[in-house]
C-alpha cells in the first residue's frame with residue numbers, strides 16, 4: 001500500500017552558499033511521484049565532510065551538480081514509503097539505503113527507482129549501519145583496492161580513525177597488512193581498537209616513523225591533506241603505492257582515488273562482512289533532526305572517530 005500522506009518532507013536545506021549557518025530545517029512539499037519514482041522515508045542520515053564542503057564552496061557543489069537552494073547530505077537508510085505507478089523493482093516496506101546527494105538529511109526523499117545509489121538493505125544490517133556507509137564505505141573500498149596490499153606488508157594510513165579511515169584500516173588488517181595509523185594522541189586507543197599501531201600526525205611524523213616502524217613501509221593512504229603522502233615519499237615508499245583521497249593536486253606520481261572508483265559490489269561486500277561480524281562501522285554519535293546543527297558542527301570539527309549520524313525519525 002502506498003503511503004499517500006507523505007507529500008511533505010522536513011529537510012535541512014540552504015538557500016545560498018556560504019557558512020553552515022545558512023542551513024535551516026524547512027518543510028518542503030514533495031510533488032506526486034512520477035511513474036518510475038519512489039518515495040523513501042529516511043530513518044538515518046550519515047554525515048560526511050563533503051556535505052558541509054558543498055555548502056561552503058559553490059565550485060565544489062557544481063562538481064556534484066548542486067545549485068542553491070538545495071537540501072543537505074548524502075548517506076541515508078530507510079524504507080520505501082510509496083511507489084510510482086510503473087515501479088516494478090521496489091515495494092512499499094522494502095528497506096533501502098544509499099546516497100542521495102543534497103537531499104538525505106530529511107524525513108523523506110524522492111528518487112528514481114533505478115537511482116544508482118539505491119540498494120536493498122540486507123537482513124541483519126541496522127539502518128544505523130546502512131545509513132552511514134555510502135561515501136565512507138565506497139571510498140575505503142576503492143582505496144583498499146588501489147593499495148592491493150599483500151600479506152605482512154607494513155602500510156601507513158593517515159587519519160586512520162576518521163569515517164573513511166575506520167573502515168579502511170580494518171580492511172587492510174583483514175588483508176593481512178600491518179597498519180600504522182595516524183591520529184591525535186587522544187585517538188590512539190581507538191586506532192588500536194581498529195587493529196592498527198597508532199602514531200601521532202604532525203611535523204614529527206617522519207622522525208617518529210623512522211624510530212618506530214617495524215620494517216620498511218610498503219604502501220600508504222593519505223586521508224587528510226598531503227602530510228602522510230609526503231612523509232611516505234620521504235621514507236622511500238614508491239609513489240605508485242601511495243594513495244590520496246583529498247588532494248586535487250597529489251604529489252607527483254601519487255594516486256588520487258575517489259569513492260566513485262569503487263566497484264559496484266563494494267557496499268554489498270562490506271555489509272556482508274558486517275553481517276558476519278568481520279567488520280564494524282563505528283558510529284561516534286547519533287543526533288536528532290532538531291539537533292542537526294550540532295551534528296554538522298561535530299562532523300566539521302575534523303576530529304570525528306568513525307561516523308556521525310542523524311536519526312531522522314525523531315523530529
Ligand SMILES: NC(=O)c1ccc[n+]([C@@H]2O[C@H](COP(=O)([O-])OP(=O)(O)OC[C@H]3O[C@@H](n4cnc5c(N)ncnc54)[C@H](OP(=O)(O)O)[C@@H]3O)[C@@H](O)[C@H]2O)c1
Pocket residue numbers: 048049050053135136139158159160161162163164165182183184185186187201202223224227245246257258259260299302303304305306
Ligand atoms: N575523494 C573522495 O571520494 C573522498 C571521499 C570521502 C572523503 N574524502 C575526503 O577525505 C577526508 C577524510 O574523510 P573522512 O570522512 O574520513 O573525514 P573525517 O571522518 O572527518 O576524518 C576525521 C579524522 O581526521 C583525523 N585528522 C584530523 N586532523 C588531522 C591531521 N592534521 N592529520 C591527519 N589526520 C587528521 C582525525 O583524527 P583525530 O580526531 O585523532 O585528530 C579524525 O580521526 C575529508 O577531507 C573528505 O572530504 C574524499
